[in-house]
Amino acid sequence: MGDTKQYPEIRKRLTPGWWTHNRRYANYMVREWTSLFVALYSLLIIYGLSLWFNGSETDFLNFLKNPAIIGFSIVALFFTMYHAVTWFYLLGAVAPVKIGRSHTKPWQALILNLVLLVIISYVAIWIAILR
Amino acid sequence: MSQDIATIRVTRYRPEKDSKPFVQEYKVPYRRDMVVLDALNYIKSQIDGSLTYRWSCRMGVCGSCGASVDGKPKLTCESFLHEFKGRTITVEPMPNFPVIKDLVVDMEDFMEKLVKIKPWIIREKESPVEEGEYKQSAKELERYSQFSSCINCMLCYAACPIYGLNEKFLGPAATALAYRYIDDSRDQGKDVRFPIVHEMEGAWECTLVGECSVVCPKGVDPMLAIQRTKILGATNAVKSLLMPRGGR
Amino acid sequence: MKTETHKVARLHALLWGIFSLGGMIAAFLLPVLIYLTAIAYPYSLWPFNGTKNPGFLITGHTLGALFLFVTVAGSLFHGIFRFQSVLTEVGLQKYRRGLEAVGYFIIFAGIIILGYYLATWYLNGTIT
Numbered sequence: 001m002g003d004t005k006q007y008p009e010i011r012k013r014l015t016p017g018w019w020t021h022n023r024r025y026a027n028y029m030v031r032e033w034t035s036l037f038v039a040l041y042s043l044l045i046i047y048g049l050s051l052w053f054n055g056s057e058t059d060f061l062n063f064l065k066n067p068a069i070i071g072f073s074i075v076a077l078f079f080t081m082y083h084a085v086t087w088f089y090l091l092g093a094v095a096p097v098k099i100g101r102s103h104t105k106p107w108q109a110l111i112l113n114l115v116l117l118v119i120i121s122y123v124a125i126w127i128a129i130l131r
Numbered sequence: 132m133s134q135d136i137a138t139i140r141v142t143r144y145r146p147e148k149d150s151k152p153f154v155q156e157y158k159v160p161y162r163r164d165m166v167v168l169d170a171l172n173y174i175k176s177q178i179d180g181s182l183t184y185r186w187s188c189r190m191g192v193c194g195s196c197g198a199s200v201d202g203k204p205k206l207t208c209e210s211f212l213h214e215f216k217g218r219t220i221t222v223e224p225m226p227n228f229p230v231i232k233d234l235v236v237d238m239e240d241f242m243e244k245l246v247k248i249k250p251w252i253i254r255e256k257e258s259p260v261e262e263g264e265y266k267q268s269a270k271e272l273e274r275y276s277q278f279s280s281c282i283n284c285m286l287c288y289a290a291c292p293i294y295g296l297n298e299k300f301l302g303p304a305a306t307a308l309a310y311r312y313i314d315d316s317r318d319q320g321k322d323v324r325f326p327i328v329h330e331m332e333g334a335w336e337c338t339l340v341g342e343c344s345v346v347c348p349k350g351v352d353p354m355l356a357i358q359r360t361k362i363l364g365a366t367n368a369v370k371s372l373l374m375p376r377g378g379r
Numbered sequence: 380m381k382t383e384t385h386k387v388a389r390l391h392a393l394l395w396g397i398f399s400l401g402g403m404i405a406a407f408l409l410p411v412l413i414y415l416t417a418i419a420y421p422y423s424l425w426p427f428n429g430t431k432n433p434g435f436l437i438t439g440h441t442l443g444a445l446f447l448f449v450t451v452a453g454s455l456f457h458g459i460f461r462f463q464s465v466l467t468e469v470g471l472q473k474y475r476r477g478l479e480a481v482g483y484f485i486i487f488a489g490i491i492i493l494g495y496y497l498a499t500w501y502l503n504g505t506i507t
Contacts, residue, residue: 015470038409049496060434087403127443
């Protein structure tokens with residue numbers, strides 16, 4: 001096996017902008033870039049806590065009230081919600097549950113998990129703040 | 132009588148003549164029930180006999196006629212002309228594969244991967260024929276049957292940007308086929324297949340783009356198979372951490 | 380016949396498992412944390428429409444500190460792990476090794492520093 005190739009084959013390599021040519025690929029890229037905001041926000045909180053650790057609680061709270069931090073965090077919240085929504089949809093796609101003869105659909109997992117998100121958020125606030 | 136005409140724009144490449152591919156346009160009489168393969172066959176028989184492409188069953192079961200139709204990986208025998216906007220349709224070779232000529236791509240890498248995952252039942256010890264067949268219940272069959280529907284058309288590789296970026300990636304069809312055997316109750320080859328699907332270029336390269344499952348003409352859902360393979364890999368890794376000397 | 384050697388990427392499998400867990404955390408716990416720090420507190424909305432503020436996550440109850448740790452650590456791991464893949468997909472495959480080294484350093488430094496702060500606060504009574 002292995003014929004000698006006498007004529008050159010054409011090989012088109014994917015360029016770094018491969019995802020711009022196709023709406024579905026672009027959506028995928030946006031979905032993946034949410035990870036940057038998730039990571040950056042986490043680092044921001046750690047930095048804020050370091051201000052508290054090396055200073056006082058007021059330093060941390062003033063950091064949170066900084067307009068630039070608020071602005072970035074709200075952007076991060078949008079991307080985090082986009083991550084959550086796409087993550088829930090993916091869960092539905094890769095973990096279909098068999099009910100009788102049919103399977104659950106991704107959009108059903110999305111709705112169920114969004115409801116769970118609201119419930120868990122409330123429980124988290126209750127446990128951490130209101131108790 | 133005015134005839135409805137479709138314009139087919141085909142990417143041509145004749146290695147012995149051309150230094151790079153070019154687009155050639157053909158006018159084909161349009162019928163509502165025509166598929167792209169019909170148009171290609173018309174071109175080859177009536178207009179330009181040099182047009183080169185693969186096809187066989189013309190009914191979506193052999194997996195030969197994969198191409199990129201208006202930018203989407205499709206089987207040309209399953210692409211009705213009326214699905215596409217307007218009467219101009221672009222046909223290109225499947226992306227992510229080297230092109231040998233016109234619409235014919237080099238399948239070597241894919242064939243190697245199919246063989247690599249050992250697509251046959253592996254038994255620790257083969258039973259003699261007299262003992263009869265390896266029995267399997269309908270429920271056991273259902274666990275893997277969708278993954279056995281693959282017709283090796285390679286559309287999933289054409290759609291997968293991860294494969295496009297890294298040729299070493301095992302890829303959707305091969306991983307789904309490996310998983311088909313891993314989840315087959317008659318198979319005892321996990322020791323053989325796990326190292327193949329769980330090496331770095333195995334299932335781990337997949338980032339759930341999901342286009343493989345979108346373009347699959349047979350509903351195999353390779354993304355699902357790859358995800359299940361990853362879960363098996365992670366579970367095994369945890370098990371080997373907690374029980375280093377045994378336990379499966 | 381070509382001899383094949385296949386090495387199971389066991390470490391990567393474990394890291395992937397943690398990344399998946401981090402994804403769950405980022406999806407279910409991160410939104411509420413961002414809401415608390417960036418919307419509720421600056422704009423005095425519930426539950427910070429009274430006297431409490433995000434510092435209460437630490438000084439209020441151990442579970443608050445635990446919530447903070449799990450959410451931030453999980454999200455950091457998930458975000459960096461996934462972003463490394465993103466970078467290799469936009470043309471930086473060549474630098475994969477270097478990017479991974481930097482990424483894991485950031486993850487572990489971040490988690491260790493956060494854990495250190497919370498452990499210290501727990502021990503000195505800041506976290507009640």
